[in-house]
Amino acid sequence: MSRTRTAQLMDGAGLARRVVEEASDRAAEVTRRSGATPCLATVLVGEDPASVTYVRMKRARCAKAGIESRLVSLPAATTTAELVETLRSLSRDTGVHGILLQHPCGPHIDERAAFEAIAPEKDVDGVTMSSFGAMSFGLPGFASCTPGGIMRLLDEYDVDPAGRHAVVVGRSAILGKPVGMLLLARDATVTYCHSRTSDLAATVREADIVVAAVGRPRLIRGEDIKPGAVVIDAGYNPGNIGDVDFDTARLRARLITPVPGGVGPMTIAVLLAQTVTAATTQLGLVRG
Structure with a gap:
């Protein structure tokens, strides 16, 4: 009797701990070298x-x-x-x-x-127009923390966006728009969707990578996930409910983030890492 295969969970909490540990080591180095x-x-x-x-x-x-x-x-x-x-x-x-x-x-x-x-230079949350412009053009600057955390999660699980169709559901200035630009910079073909998209489900069904960031509980249904897709749920709604219907989506996806424990911990981890990077730059230190 065959068992139903379910998606592998993308452990944002575990990766976040490692990112924070690295940031802690770099913070100690900054303090040692600069006081x-x-x-x-x-x-x-x-x-x-x-x-x-x-x-x-x-x-x-x-x-x-x-x-x-x-x-x-x-x-x-x-x-x-x-x-x-x-x-x-x-x-x-x-x-x-x-x-x-x-x-x-x-x-x-x-x-x-x-x-x-x-x-x-102090926008470690990546919310200014300057940061968005720098990120979009591949110039030095700070990425919005949640999109930055999403990209680290994809890298951690060896998901190469190049040539993949990424569908971003959401268009906020600090999540939907920047994560689409980061995926585009990694050679993904990016489609932006939102609350007024006609036949959203049809577009989602074509996605190799789905990023749900619209703030509507269980908007993305499991039946609309392409088999083998990577699902990043960046939504958070009351009751620890994401924008994706987790229980059904995990039956079709290859990789999926849980809510909580997926994208959320990575947001704070990237914020801390970027704060240490900002301090390193402002204090004129070069990592050796």
Whole structure:
């Protein structure tokens, strides 16, 4: 009697631990050689419970990696102008090497204006237009953390995007759009889809690599996964539910990320790694 084969899980948590361990070693080297500790400043507007929890988790990971974590908490009533000035001040602070603006910041905040107040060399979250442009043209800069983590996961599992058809479901400025550009840079043929795509399922069925990043629970059904495809679920919805119907998709995919434990841990790991890289550059150190 034959058994139904299921997809291999892509262990983002395990890979993230190794990325953080490497970042920790590099952070210690930075401190030894310069006397300075790599520093990540996180700006939090208001007290949204999910954001507060996420920031607390990031600060704990920083501490374990030997990275200084500076928290700047601002009241919910902070204006865009006040937030911009805070970010510009941190950009001028030589003791800060990376800046993270925890978002969402509230409907009254112009987040794009706030992001653009972050100096490109300190944009370790990869959210500025400068970072997106550099990434798109293959120039030095920082990738958006979640897309960067997705690419590391693909490399870890020997998935070469070259010549593959990658379908990205989602078009956000910090996830969908940049991950498509990173895949394109690796010679994938990229199709962007979104909530208004006509017959989304038909496009997904053609994908060798599916990146789900639209924020709709179980939008991608297992029956629409091409047999043997690689499925990256970058969605996170209440109840630890991704954008892919995991139970059915794993019956057809070759590789699949779980939610949680897949893409999420890689996001924070890349953030820490890029903070250490930023410190190394700003302090004039060359890794030997």
